[in-house]
Amino acid sequence: MGKxxxxxxxxxxxxxxxxxxxLGIGPNYISKKMxxxxxxxxxxxxxxxxxxxxxxxxxxxxxxxxxxxxxQSCPGLEIMHTGDSKWKQVPQLxxxxxxxxxxxxxxxxxxxxxxxVHRATLNSDRTRISIASLHSLGLEEKMGTAKELVSEExxxxxxxxxxxxxxxxxxxxxxxxxxxxxxxxxVDENNNYLKLASALFLSVNY
Ligand SMILES: O=C(O)CCC(=O)C(=O)O
Ligand SMILES: [Fe+2]
Numbered sequence: 001m002g003k004x005x006x007x008x009x010x011x012x013x014x015x016x017x018x019x020x021x022x023l024g025i026g027p028n029y030i031s032k033k034m035x036x037x038x039x040x041x042x043x044x045x046x047x048x049x050x051x052x053x054x055x056x057x058x059x060x061x062x063x064x065x066x067x068x069x070x071x072q073s074c075p076g077l078e079i080m081h082t083g084d085s086k087w088k089q090v091p092q093l094x095x096x097x098x099x100x101x102x103x104x105x106x107x108x109x110x111x112x113x114x115x116x117v118h119r120a121t122l123n124s125d126r127t128r129i130s131i132a133s134l135h136s137l138g139l140e141e142k143m144g145t146a147k148e149l150v151s152e153e154x155x156x157x158x159x160x161x162x163x164x165x166x167x168x169x170x171x172x173x174x175x176x177x178x179x180x181x182x183x184x185x186x187v188d189e190n191n192n193y194l195k196l197a198s199a200l201f202l203s204v205n206y
Contacts, residue, residue, distance in 0.1 A: 012039070052123060052124050056121060060119040
């Protein structure tokens with residue numbers, strides 16, 4: 001398990017570098033912070049369920065992390081397809097890892113990367129085990145939107161937050177009731193329109 005954790009940690013830093021490079025802010029934008037950041041590993045065990053269609057292993061949620069790497073023993077992980085809002089099963093490929101973007105990369109990228117809503121379903125005949133490795137900045141380190149991705153025409157859409165802020169959210173909200181951390185970070189769209197309108201108004205007058 002120790003070897004697995006350190007290998008997925010290295011992988012998370014490499015993926016982080018590819019993501020920030022794809023955003024045009026360079027591969028080293030937060031790679032050091034991720035290297036020094038938090039890694040939380042959850043080992044989930046879902047026993048068989050005689051009526052899997054009326055129960056869930058884990059309710060729909062997105063992870064607070066920057067990114068999450070999942071290894072599953074058999075199918076069960078489903079992701080919400082943003083195009084048609086339908087659940088899609090993540091196929092079981094021997095030894096394959098599922099990587100999904102978490103809330104903090106949605107914030108960093110100002111919404112260019114979307115946090116993946118996912119859930120775990122149950123099987124009728126077998127126990128399912130999954131190992132999820134969640135990678136983020138340090139416990140109290142705030143993740144905000146990269147200032148390079150914010151402009152007057154494209155205002156910041158999220159307020160900053162840390163892993164600790166998420167833990168406080170979790171202490172007061174039930175994910176099973178559909179409460180979503182990322183929704184609490186979204187800056188009021190109307191507020192942004194007002195800012196944009198007043199900026200345009202000022203520049204017209206100027
Ligand atoms: O069991 C799974 O495949 C998903 C686990 C998960 O979403 C989590 O631990 O956050
Ligand atoms: Fe998750």
